[in-house]
Amino acid sequence: STKAVAEVEGSDLQAPLADGSTTRYVNFDYAASAPALRSAVTRIQELLPTYSSVHRGAGYASQVTTQAYEDARAVVTEFVGAADDQCLVFTRNTTDSLNLLAGCVPGPVVVLDIEHHSNLLPWKRSHVVQAADSIGETIARVDIELQRTGAALLAVTGASNVTGEILPIRRLSDLAHSRGARIVVDGAQLVPHRRVSLAADGIDYLAFSGHKVYAPFGAGVLIGRRDWLDAAPAYLAGGGAVRNVAVDRTEWAPAPARHEGGSPNVLGAAALAAACQEIESLGDAAAQHEAVLTEQLRWGLTDIDGVEVLKIFHDISDAVGVVSFVVEGHRAADVARYLSTEHGIGVRDGRFCAHPLLDRLGHGDGAVRASLGLGSSSADVEALLSAVAQYLTR
Numbered sequence: 001s002t003k004a005v006a007e008v009e010g011s012d013l014q015a016p017l018a019d020g021s022t023t024r025y026v027n028f029d030y031a032a033s034a035p036a037l038r039s040a041v042t043r044i045q046e047l048l049p050t051y052s053s054v055h056r057g058a059g060y061a062s063q064v065t066t067q068a069y070e071d072a073r074a075v076v077t078e079f080v081g082a083a084d085d086q087c088l089v090f091t092r093n094t095t096d097s098l099n100l101l102a103g104c105v106p107g108p109v110v111v112l113d114i115e116h117h118s119n120l121l122p123w124k125r126s127h128v129v130q131a132a133d134s135i136g137e138t139i140a141r142v143d144i145e146l147q148r149t150g151a152a153l154l155a156v157t158g159a160s161n162v163t164g165e166i167l168p169i170r171r172l173s174d175l176a177h178s179r180g181a182r183i184v185v186d187g188a189q190l191v192p193h194r195r196v197s198l199a200a201d202g203i204d205y206l207a208f209s210g211h212k213v214y215a216p217f218g219a220g221v222l223i224g225r226r227d228w229l230d231a232a233p234a235y236l237a238g239g240g241a242v243r244n245v246a247v248d249r250t251e252w253a254p255a256p257a258r259h260e261g262g263s264p265n266v267l268g269a270a271a272l273a274a275a276c277q278e279i280e281s282l283g284d285a286a287a288q289h290e291a292v293l294t295e296q297l298r299w300g301l302t303d304i305d306g307v308e309v310l311k312i313f314h315d316i317s318d319a320v321g322v323v324s325f326v327v328e329g330h331r332a333a334d335v336a337r338y339l340s341t342e343h344g345i346g347v348r349d350g351r352f353c354a355h356p357l358l359d360r361l362g363h364g365d366g367a368v369r370a371s372l373g374l375g376s377s378s379a380d381v382e383a384l385l386s387a388v389a390q391y392l393t394r
């Protein structure tokens with residue numbers, strides 16, 4: 001049987017059941033927010049005694065804190081294989097990162113209708129392409145739209161937050177570049193599960209969230225090519241974003257400082273970097289672990305009569321550990337509530353901030369999503385499969 005590959009917080013959490021007893025909490029909601037890795041928590045504890053201001057303080061504690069913040073930037077830059085002309089801005093989360101980039105894009109943006117709202121709504125001049133059932137046909141449609149609109153940017157998710165399907169990033173980046181556009185990858189669901197390399201995958205911009213890579217809430221990343229970031233107005237006007245200010249004139253700093261106005265989330269950035277380091281040290285073991293569990297989950301659910309597993313593209317087989325399903329004739333909310341109150345299993349139900357996609361898949365009234373990660377085990381998957389089967393026979 002497959003056991004957790006890393007220590008995460010909350011692995012011995014007890015959940016209350018409807019009958020007044022408690023049971024081990026089984027976390028199948030990693031795609032929303034992953035439990036913190038122990039190494040991320042330890043990093044915060046290490047930094048608390050020297051917790052101080054960054055960049056402008058002369059004192060010892062300030063220097064330690066500034067170093068920790070800039071070390072975090074270097075670690076994460078390396079973790080995602082950034083090229084020399086790319087720089088990393090710490091943000092609050094993926095949503096924040098994509099909104100920041102939206103203020104820097106010098107032209108139209110092409111995007112698919114399968115995206116999370118955070119990769120749909122920020123784009124100001126966007127052209128939404130309807131995905132086809134095949135990724136090949138979808139890419140052909142993207143190509144037409146890139147040419148028709150003279151797009152500056154193609155915005156695409158690395159992995160779907162609904163079906164886990166992994167998009168062919170290298171093909172899409174080559175296509176965008178061949179049409180004179182750049183590409184941004186929404187890495188919220190991909191970075192926690194697969195190694196991403198901006199240089200090797202031809203990615204111009206990448207956004208992701210700390211709370212999905214096993215660090216606490218409140219820190220995110222936008223990393224990408226410096227020229228657009230340097231040319232755009234500061235994301236937040238204020239202290240830290242400037243070189244010089246006179247009453248009648250402001251000289252803005254270049255990126256990343258330009259877009260990091262205000263005191264930054266140093267502990268969040270440091271924890272995010274520590275989590276990335278631990279993920280890196282796990283190497284292929286992490287993806288292998290998740291691949292085994294994801295297969296067990298996907299095929300286990302597919303095998304249950306009355307359960308439909310959601311899928312966007314028939315020609316994509318590679319996926320992260322995110323599986324959405326519906327139980328025919330039952331409301332997703334009822335299934336999710338049953339799993340929680342009768343079995344202590346935490347899933348998510350609804351439309352997953354991807355309303356156009358759920359509509360397209362014919363499940364505009366919602367689905368159930370089970371998502372797993374480094375702390376998951378085959379015993380967890382067995383518990384979920386058996387609970388869904390019991391729901392149908394109760």
Ligand code: PMP
Nearest residue numbers: 093094095116118161188189209
């Ligand atoms: N994009 C995708 C694919 C996501 O799954 C999420 C989180 N559900 C987001 C963007 C937004 O992330 P955050 O809430 O951390 O900004």
